Amino acid sequence: MTTATPIPIKIYPRLTSGRFNTVRVLLVALTQLVFFGLPWLMWNHRQAVWLDLANHRFFVFGATFWPQDLVYLSALLMVCAFGLFLWTTLAGRLWCGYACPQTVYTQIMLWIERLVEGDRKARMKRDAGPATFERTARRTLKHTLMIAFSLWTGFTLTGYFTPIRELLHALPTFDFGPWEGFWILFYAAFTWILAGMLREKVCTHMCPYARFQGVMFDNDTLIVSYDSRRGEPRGARRKDDGATARGDCIDCGICVQVCPTGIDIRQGLQYECIGCAACIDACDQVMDKISAPRGLIRYTTESALQGHYPESEIKRRMMRPRVLVYSGILLTIFAGSIAGWAMHTNIKMDVMRDRSYLTRQTDDGLLENSYILRLTNTSETPRVYSLSAEGLPGLKLVGDQTTVKLGPTATETIAVRLQASPDEVPKGSHTVWVLVRAAGDAAPVLREKTRFFGD
Incomplete structure (x- = not known):
């Protein structure tokens, strides 16, 4: 990786057009449509995507995630991390x-500035000239629009945690919670x-990804590259050049002008390059004007650029060891998450011992341990469950409430007791299970382990 050229204090990216710019614009539109649109979607009379931190639950369309489902959040974070590693290695x-x-x-923000x-x-x-009323007015309007857009963005993000329709209702009077x-x-x-003030400085000086990306790059990683063998020696083309041999690069500098981070890609790969391909679009347009083939600047790999293999050979890039390792890890996480979600139940239960005593004897001569059960219905439909116990001969579960009715996403805390005959329970601690069955089902949907103490 070559040393980067000095970056000017302020960069004025030139507007470009082309196939990659079209893709970039479409992705901006798509990501913002998803971000700004999701909070307004409804599902089962509630917000479709609602991260309800106050009640410790996340609603994502038809799924409800509780603190016990933290493993899925961990899996999501690992997928994002290894997915980024895999994508960086490939592209x-x-x-x-x-x-x-x-x-x-x-x-x-650049669109607003250009507007x-x-x-x-x-x-x-205008920036190089003296301060005028027009310049001040334009800058004031520009930052007003940027701040308005930023406030809309902050309002939408908060709408994922507090229902956005509640925020909208409070907006006219600014009656938001603290x-x-x-x-x-x-x-x-x-x-x-x-985004409005620092812009490229975040990518070049604050983002850690730019600093450690080189660790994941190798000679088969797809990057934006300048073909120096074809482009050099560069220089403007003139009729009086005669037999002077020149490359396809006419040294117009447009590739530098369109770069959002202000680098010259002709000096080689630099950590400031974000792979946006603005320079490719700009260079292709210049090549069209001088009737030269496109691709003087293009997405390619170091190995292909040096002629080690054809650029169209995809198999070589896909079968690298690090690609296979990252892909294997991602597939394992995906498979585990899908299997775990397929086997999950709509009932969660925590079993806690009553610590006021270990065991006691009832009037009937039975040994008794006391427990507190916290049951949560994770679905959005009411459900009825029955409770029982197993693990010791003659073990039974008694209490005021052995059949539990749970409303949608409701939590119920109940006290129960486990009883067994002293003749069937040796001294010491024994493993037992509290069972939860759906109404009318013989097979338990949930088994939670606890301890039963004998004399």
Whole structure:
């Protein structure tokens, strides 16, 4: 990886067009449609995606996740991590260039800036000139629109945790709760600062991904590259060149002007490159104008660029050891998560011993241990369950409530006792199970282990 060129204090990315820019715009639209649209979807008379932290439950369409389901969150985080590792090994920083929130929101802020202040040349000329009323007015309008968009973003994010229709109802009077108001302003402020003010500096100086990406790159990783064998020696083409041999690069500098981080890709791979392909689109347009083949700057690998194998050979890149390892880990996590979800039940139960005593003898001469059961119906339909116990001969579960009616996503705490004959229970501690059966079913849907103490 070569040393990067000095980055100017302020970068004015030139607007470009092309196939990769179209993909980037479509992904901006898609990600924002999902982000801003999901909180407004309804499911079973509630918000379809609602992270209800106050009541310790997450609603994701028809699924309800409780603290006991933390394993699925862990699996999701591992999938995201290893998925990013796999994607980086295969295709470099395409995530950064197309779908990273910093890139997406920076792109939106640049659209607002171009709308208010004009194209690259107009912005540079205005910033280099004296302070005028027009410049002040344009900047004020620009930041007003950026802050308004940031507030909308913060409002939407908070809507995933507090139902967004409640927030909308409170919006005219700003009657938000203290935490809702804090997070709306907090997220809005950071959106404006990071995407509207700092922009590429977040990618080049603050994002750790840019620093350790080189560890996951090898000669078969797909990256944005300049073909120096074809492009050099670079220089403008003139009629009087005669027999002077020149490469396809005319040294127009447009690839630098369109780069959102201000680097020159012709100097080789640099950690500031986010793989957005703006330079590819720009260079392809120049090649079309001079009647040269496209692809002077393109997505390729170091090995292919050096002629070690054809660029169209996909199998070589896919069968690398690190690709296979990351893929195997991802498949294992996916398979485990799917299997775990397929076997999960709609009832959760915690069994806690009553610590006021270990064991006592009833009037009937039976040994008795006391327990507190906390049962939760994780589904959104009411359910009826019956309780029993097993693990010792003649063990029975008694209490005021051995049949439990649970409403949708409701939790019930009940006291029960386990009783057994002293003749059937040796001294010491014994493993027993509390069973939960759905009404009318013979097979238990849940078995929770606990301890029963004899004399």
